[in-house]
Amino acid sequence: DTGVSQDPRHKITKRGQNVTFRCDPISEHNRLYWYRQTLGQGPEFLTYFQNEAQLEKSRLLSDRFSAERPKGSFSTLEIQRTEQGDSAMYLCASSLLQGSYEQYFGPGTRLTVT
């Protein structure tokens, strides 16, 4: 069990550019979640997958955001035409379908939009 991994750990981009983040969950976990955390706040839910199906998207997820989990394993989160307000830590978590459902988080990707 290698835990949840995310890549890259840090990303600096200019406003208007597109960025893509990757998350590799714990291998046997069916569920995968994306959260966003801004400075001084707790994480906020963005979207989640059960296997390859994206089952819910938060209203925080504007049309510029898209997430995929094509084979039910790793997931990508893309932000198009980045804005300064997108600067945040993007956290990925995974969990089992059964049991207490505790979510195990990755180290996060810190995005800075200049």
Added chain:
Amino acid sequence: AQKITQTQPGMFVQEKEAVTLDCTYDTSDPSYGLFWYKQPSSGEMIFLIYQGSYDQQNATEGRYSLNFQKARKSANLVISASQLGDSAMYFCAMREDPSGGSNYKLTFGKGTLLTVNP
């Protein structure tokens, strides 16, 4: 209304002493789960402890215990014998289980910054 309220922006404790971090929650679902996570300065969220709404006993995990008072809708985290490495942000979170629903997203509070003094 906030679903998770952590009223202590910051807390200080002496090494080896116990500390209680407060958390109150708001839900109308009879089935839910409560979590505490630790976030060190490195940024990773570390799962500490879980309490289900139907669990009769308070959860314990090593030095961590959750003081669950259902009627008061509180789920305070107690850390015993504090260590310098406990200095971090601590987040309380709730998972609601609406009838017929299957989304187990977590709703987090704003966190409490704990500083352990030597």
